[in-house]
Amino acid sequence: MAKAAWVTGGASGIGAAVARRLSEQGYRVLVTDVDVTGGERVAAEIGGFFQRVDVREPGDSLAAVEAATHEFGGLDLAFLNAGVATGFGLEEGFSPEAYRRVMSINLDGVVYGAHAAIPALKARGGGDIVATASLAGLTATPFDPIYGANKAAVVGLVRALGPLYANENIRVNALCPSFAETAIITNVRDALLGAGVPLLDVSDVVAAFDSILAGSGTGEAWFVQVGRASEPFAFRNVPGPRTPAGDKAPSADASVQANLGEA
Numbered sequence: 001m002a003k004a005a006w007v008t009g010g011a012s013g014i015g016a017a018v019a020r021r022l023s024e025q026g027y028r029v030l031v032t033d034v035d036v037t038g039g040e041r042v043a044a045e046i047g048g049f050f051q052r053v054d055v056r057e058p059g060d061s062l063a064a065v066e067a068a069t070h071e072f073g074g075l076d077l078a079f080l081n082a083g084v085a086t087g088f089g090l091e092e093g094f095s096p097e098a099y100r101r102v103m104s105i106n107l108d109g110v111v112y113g114a115h116a117a118i119p120a121l122k123a124r125g126g127g128d129i130v131a132t133a134s135l136a137g138l139t140a141t142p143f144d145p146i147y148g149a150n151k152a153a154v155v156g157l158v159r160a161l162g163p164l165y166a167n168e169n170i171r172v173n174a175l176c177p178s179f180a181e182t183a184i185i186t187n188v189r190d191a192l193l194g195a196g197v198p199l200l201d202v203s204d205v206v207a208a209f210d211s212i213l214a215g216s217g218t219g220e221a222w223f224v225q226v227g228r229a230s231e232p233f234a235f236r237n238v239p240g241p242r243t244p245a246g247d248k249a250p251s252a253d254a255s256v257q258a259n260l261g262e263a
């Protein structure tokens with residue numbers, strides 16, 4: 001039976017390119033987006049099907065998984081990719097309104113999508129969740145604090161869900177591109193190029209997505225950077241606890257100790 005994939009934000013940019021790639025690889029693809037015209041076009045092009053999903057609505061994600069299960073007999077992969085930019089510049093970008101609007105798409109959307117997909121992936125005996133975070137989730141982003149905050153949260157979520165669902169054969173990883181040639185950077189494209197910032201081609205991001213799927217790791221955040229092969233970002237472990245005397249703090253449980261940090 002052909003594998004089945006669900007793509008959010010599949011009407012354009014990275015989501016559309018990954019939907020095309022998955023279709024080439026033999027997946028049956030459910031394309032979802034709030035952009036109905038664009039989403040229907042991509043779905044028709046790849047012989048998939050489209051459903052309108054606003055990732056801010058948990059019920060929309062549940063309905064998408066139900067539709068994929070009904071149409072394809074199950075779900076093997078969820079690409080939780082829908083996202084928006086905050087609006088660059090502190091004045092417009094750092095406000096309670098911008099915070100709620102962008103967190104609800106870039107973070108809530110991934111939480112609701114993963115929550116909806118996990119039971120279907122479990123029912124299939126395992127599968128993949130790939131969430132599109134950003135390089136902004138791995139570095140400081142003074143140019144857009146709210147975007148940096150929600151992308152860092154997506155990285156944190158993936159790092160937690162990966163080990164949590166490893167025993168169910170569900171891999172959960174994050175795709176973390178630098179600036180890429182899509183509609184999301186329209187307002188800043190000239191400024192970026194003027195400042196000499198090289199832009200990724202969407203095909204570079206798709207290649208990184210392929211590498212994630214071909215890998216075996218989970219809970220990883222793969223950077224995608226111009227001119228470099230993508231790989232999981234190497235996080236430094238936090239320092240572990242010490243007793244007042246400076247000894248290593250004893251821990252009854254090795255797995256708890258590992259999460260507390262390095263000795």
Ligand SMILES: NC(=O)c1ccc[n+]([C@@H]2O[C@H](COP(=O)([O-])OP(=O)(O)OC[C@H]3O[C@@H](n4cnc5c(N)ncnc54)[C@H](O)[C@@H]3O)[C@@H](O)[C@H]2O)c1
Binds near residue numbers: 010
């Ligand atoms: N292009 C970049 O420079 C870049 C870099 C790093 C990360 N990203 C991330 O990549 C992802 C895809 O963005 P892109 O670059 O392809 O841009 P894009 O604008 O081409 O695609 C984003 C898609 O998300 C959809 N979307 C927006 N709000 C939605 C909602 N509430 N529910 C469902 N769909 C919604 C849009 O309609 C659009 O089709 C985003 O999460 C973005 O943050 C992009």
